[in-house]
Amino acid sequence: MRGTFTDYLLDGDKLAREDDGTMEVTFFGTRGSSPVAGPEYIGFGGNTTCLQIESGCLPQNCGLVIDAGTGFLPMSSVLLKRGIMALTVLSTHYHHDHTQGALLSALTFSKGVRIAWYGPEEDGIGPAQMLAHVMKPPYFPVDFAEVASHFACKGISHPSCKVIAIHPEGGLKLFSVDELERLEQREAPQVTMGGSRYPIGECLIIRMLKTNHPERTISYRFEERPTSKVFVFLTDHENLDGMPRSLEGHLRGADLLVMDAQYGRAKYDTATAGFGHGTPDYCARVAHQVGVARLGLTHHDPLSSDEEIGNILKEAGQAIAMSGSKLEVFACADYLRVVV
Numbered sequence: 659m660r661g662t663f664t665d666y667l668l669d670g671d672k673l674a675r676e677d678d679g680t681m682e683v684t685f686f687g688t689r690g691s692s693p694v695a696g697p698e699y700i701g702f703g704g705n706t707t708c709l710q711i712e713s714g715c716l717p718q719n720c721g722l723v724i725d726a727g728t729g730f731l732p733m734s735s736v737l738l739k740r741g742i743m744a745l746t747v748l749s750t751h752y753h754h755d756h757t758q759g760a761l762l763s764a765l766t767f768s769k770g771v772r773i774a775w776y777g778p779e780e781d782g783i784g785p786a787q788m789l790a791h792v793m794k795p796p797y798f799p800v801d802f803a804e805v806a807s808h809f810a811c812k813g814i815s816h817p818s819c820k821v822i823a824i825h826p827e828g829g830l831k832l833f834s835v836d837e838l839e840r841l842e843q844r845e846a847p848q849v850t851m852g853g854s855r856y857p858i859g860e861c862l863i864i865r866m867l868k869t870n871h872p873e874r875t876i877s878y879r880f881e882e883r884p885t886s887k888v889f890v891f892l893t894d895h896e897n898l899d900g901m902p903r904s905l906e907g908h909l910r911g912a913d914l915l916v917m918d919a920q921y922g923r924a925k926y927d928t929a930t931a932g933f934g935h936g937t938p939d940y941c942a943r944v945a946h947q948v949g950v951a952r953l954g955l956t957h958h959d960p961l962s963s964d965e966e967i968g969n970i971l972k973e974a975g976q977a978i979a980m981s982g983s984k985l986e987v988f989a990c991a992d993y994l995r996v997v998v
Contacts, residue, residue: 681862681882681889681998682712683914687729688990690894690920690935690957691755701964703992705729706755707893707957709916710737713882715862717826719743724878724891725750729992730759738764742771746830748864749777750893751875752788760789761798769808774830776812776822778874784813817866817876818904823849824864828856838863859883867908869895871934879908887998888912890950893957896933897926897940901947909948914998916954916990917941922970938974946983956990 687693687705694704706727716722721737723730726747737745745765750756760766765773775785783791789809793802812832814820821838824830828851841847841858848855865879871894880889890912898905909915920935938955945953955974958967971989978985 680714680885681880681887682995683889683916683998684710684712684733684993684995685729685956685990686710686733686992687725687727687759688956688958688992688994689727689755689960690918692960693728693755693758694960698963698965701991702958702967702989704960705732705992706758707750708733708759709891711880711889713824713862713880714884715824715826715860715882717744717824717829721745722748722824724748725756725893726758726760726763727756728759730763730765732993733759734763734765738768738771744772744774746824747773747775747777747785748876748878749775749785749788750869750877750891751778751871751873752783753873753894756894757788757792761792767800767805769805772808772810774810774812776814776832778817778876779813779815780874784811786811786813814866814876817868817874820866822864822866823851823858824862825849825851825856825860828852828854835865865908867904869893870898871895877908879912882998889914889916889998891916893918894934895936896931897936901944905944906948909944909950912948912950914952914954914996915945915948915950916956917944918957919955919970919974920957920959922966922973938970939977942974942977942981942983942985942987945985945987946978946981951986952996953985953987954990954996955987958989 687708689706707725708727708729709724711722721742777785790802821835831851847858863881867877869875869877875894877892895918918936919938919941921930923937926937974987
């Protein structure tokens with residue numbers, strides 16, 4: 659039902675990374691809107707969005723995750739067992755299903771772990787303002803000010819104008835796309851981090867693009883320069899009739915594209931158009947058009963049972979078959995690990 663990839667139970671040994679330098683993605687939460695529990699959800703899980711990116715470009719004992727839905731809790735346990743010292747969180751946006759896991763995560767209260775939190779900034783609200791708002795009595799017993807000392811937050815107001823570079827020795831740098839493009843025109847491009855210079859060819863480059871969703875929401879493109887592997891995470895993105903050039907360039911040539919397919923086409927057409935989420939046929943069309951190798955479907959509706967997610971996967975498969983594409987498609991699930 660899930661596809662051809664191996665899924666892993668939450669087990670410290672099985673979830674240990676085989677460090678061969680290849681980028682890997684582990685899903686700890688793939689639901690949208692609300693977490694769910696029950697026998698009808700066992701196959702794909704019930705946690706809301708959180709996924710971990712592993713790469714040989716990351717500094718030792720440093721983690722990289724997208725979003726802090728309820729999957730952030732089990733992800734935190736895994737990283738703490740591994741001796742994590744620093745964590746970078748990339749928020750797509752601040753709807754509750756993408757942030758609620760941070761409230762009860764052990765990492766939030768582990769002041770020995772440095773947390774750098776990046777996300778969109780809109781109307782003066784960025785990661786720091788979001789955390790201060792959701793962690794505030796009487797809605798939460800611990801004020802964010804009590805734990806803020808080990809957080810460094812950065813809001814991004816124009817996502818497509820910025821890029822993040824991560825180097826195993828140099829660390830992380832947020833800078834402009836213009837600067838990256840100018841550097842890449844040089845014969846041996848290098849980026850300055852902490853007073854030293856490092857080859858861009860040794861970095862994980864993260865590009866950003868605004869999605870089609872209420873409130874400013876970011877899609878992240880991960881380019882692992884040493885291996886030339888590319889992973890794109892495009893959640894909370896509603897169907898578009900056409901293909902904007904900016905979106906095509908953001909997705910083009912990805913080895914793995916994970917995309918929002920919360921609603922089947924019939925439900926979307928009759929009830930959920932305008933909610934900010936996609937359909938499996940749209941995902942299949944986009945993935946085929948931009949030439950990705952594999953497509954993962956995510957942000958499952960909390961009302962969708964395992965059987966219903968299986969039907970959404972079938973819809974995507976039918977659309978792919980009609981296009982004549984050889985695209986591989988699967989449905990994302992909690993604790994699924996995928997090698998990019």
